[in-house]
Amino acid sequence: MPPLNIPRLSIMLMTLVAAFVQASAAQAEAIEEKAAICSTCHGEKGVPIDKVTPIIWGQMEGYIYLQLRDFKSGARANDLMQAVVADLTKDDLKALAAYFAAKPWPDLQQPSASKDVAAAALALNTSVGCTGCHLGDYQGDSTVPRLAGQQHEYMDKTINEFRDRTRANNPGMSDLMIASPPDGLKAMSAYLAGLQILGSTGHGSR
């Protein structure tokens, strides 16, 4: 085996590094461009313009990807979102999901639930086990969305849509919500809207 030609190797390496940096910069720019349209509704700083629009900044990467995928396929019916994602590839969807997941979750300053409301939410959790998937403090993980601090009215709307199955891309959630008393669900959305983000549980340092 011939000895390594160090100068030549380092030139090659430098070229490769330059190409890599350029490629990632271009990719990042493209995603920024694609993401720009999202802020029209979901907000410049992650605070949605409308009360029934969800926070997507800091939402779980896997969850955002699955929703975008389902908007594209029509499994989650939404004319506006379907049009937005129509021309995007699977890689675009994944990149967008990673892009928004990396943003900080905004604080909407929604009021904390009263003791009674919190107790009713806790009782619902004991009954159907919401935290079995959404995890402690409702921080979510991967394909399961973060709920703590989400828009109150969006959650109420979503609960209704799960219950009447117009939101059809997670029948398991529909089943659980249909089996839950409406009062309990109302208390749960109020509780979640005002829940602080503790960040005390979860993955550990990454």
Place this chain on the structure above:
Amino acid sequence: MAQTYRKQQLSLLLASCTGAFLSTAAFAGQEIQQGAATQGTAAPTPAVSQDMLSGADGDSNNFLHTNGNYAQTRFYPAKQINTDNVSKMHVAWIFQTDVKESLETTPIVVDGVMYVTTSFSHVYALNAKTGEMYWHYKHKMGPITTFCCGPNNRGVAIADDKVFLATLDAKLVALDAKTGSLLWEAQVGDPELGYSETMAPTVVNGKVLIGTNGGEYGIRGFVKAFDAKTGKLAWQFDTIPENSVGVWATHDATGRDMLRDIKAEKAALAKLGDPYKTLGGGVWQNPAVDLKSNRIFFVVGNPSPDLDGSIRPGDNLYTDSLVSLDLDSGKYACHFQYIAHDVWDLDAVSPPILVDVKDKDGKVVPGVIHGGKTGHIYVHNRNDCSLIRFSDAMVPQENMWVLPTKEGARMLPGANGGVEWSPMTVNPDLGFAYAINLHQPMTYHVESTPYPGGKLWLGGAFKVIPSEKQAGNVTAVDYNTGKIAWQVDTPQPMIGGIMATAGGLVFTGEGNGWFRAYNAKDGKVLWSFQAGAGVNAPPASYSIDGKQYVVVAAGGNVQLDYKRGNNIIAFTTD
């Protein structure tokens, strides 16, 4: 040292350059290796031979398998800590992991080195004498994971100088036991379709055996065997055969009528065909290995969707079953189905135990026992999987088998059991099996929707009835008669696991933080420790320098929402 460092730098540089053009996987691997190397020191290199693994049932120094040995008895042969001195047991050390979430790990101990895992598939190598960390492996988790009941991990397997871990994003990875660096990884299933891994692998004769989660997502379950050296797939057994219809069984293993509408099911079969492709059948826990007959025994979980049987006609083979395979080929040997066409998720999860049992004529035969969510311990003949007997019910049973309704039908046990995934243990000298149980009154609700492509697919809901009292128990059952020998009630439902020792003790923990030692003979509590978070993991034991230790994880539990923590606690006596 310096040379190693330069080599690592160069390989990292190369990986980051070529990564842009090839794939990000190589880069990710380097990151992990780098992370592991910078976060600790090398552990002593183990050399775990097949002889050591096979002889684990007589090894008072190490703890080599998640369930103690290939028979999965969790009966630890050391007796230095015993009924006479356990009251003096005290903390030897506490290790705090970086992840404060559900701990279900069984520590594996080899020559004074302990390997533990946490939620989200982290691994730590520790000095088992002092609790000091050697290394920490942080799995580079993929963006998509789909899992039921918590981001848990139940531990590693070890063979030669390698540690094996199955991850939440459905990968099997092999690590260098000395450094924690990644040697190979294999994709076990597709997380986007609902596959995930929380169980510990089992290693035997150069093969790494692994099942899968996903019974709540419409997967098609399996057990796979991978080559321990290369990570190449050796064989795969689909837990759902292409003909899953079976014999149209009308009664369960205990002879109770399951109220099936066979006529409607046959009509559905003619219309829909065999539902095998999305029928579930996860394998949550380790197989027992019978080295003599060269066969493995494991149990298969519920059919998908859990509560809606209308779109999955037939017995739904081999869901809710004990299954035995040939170890070398993965070929079917025998099975026994506890509940055909289950619509309650009262499936089979707790790992089977191989132990000699008396058959109906009182003759001692090779047996295999399993603790069911129904609350029965089932005793089988190992030769043909046939049922010899089932135990007294360890929890209240009411209204079995009422069919789920839209409004909800009350039935006991609730859908978590009985015995959940928690491994049982046996004391072969006493002829007792020990199980921890849940009592959670629930209503069963049914809804019907088609396969949702890897999303949660329960076909309804199980609801805890908030006004009814929940509880748990620790139960000893004489497996040669099926009679309950003793039972101790606990204030909360029990989940985690249990271990018996030759010192006449049984160890198990509770969701309220209590970790206790019981007298194996009569259930008397001989020692207790408050861990400050739920003790919902199976205990283990080991010895170093002639001193015996007991170790358990206290991290709480997602499924039952028990207080989370992040402690691995080792105990000893002076």
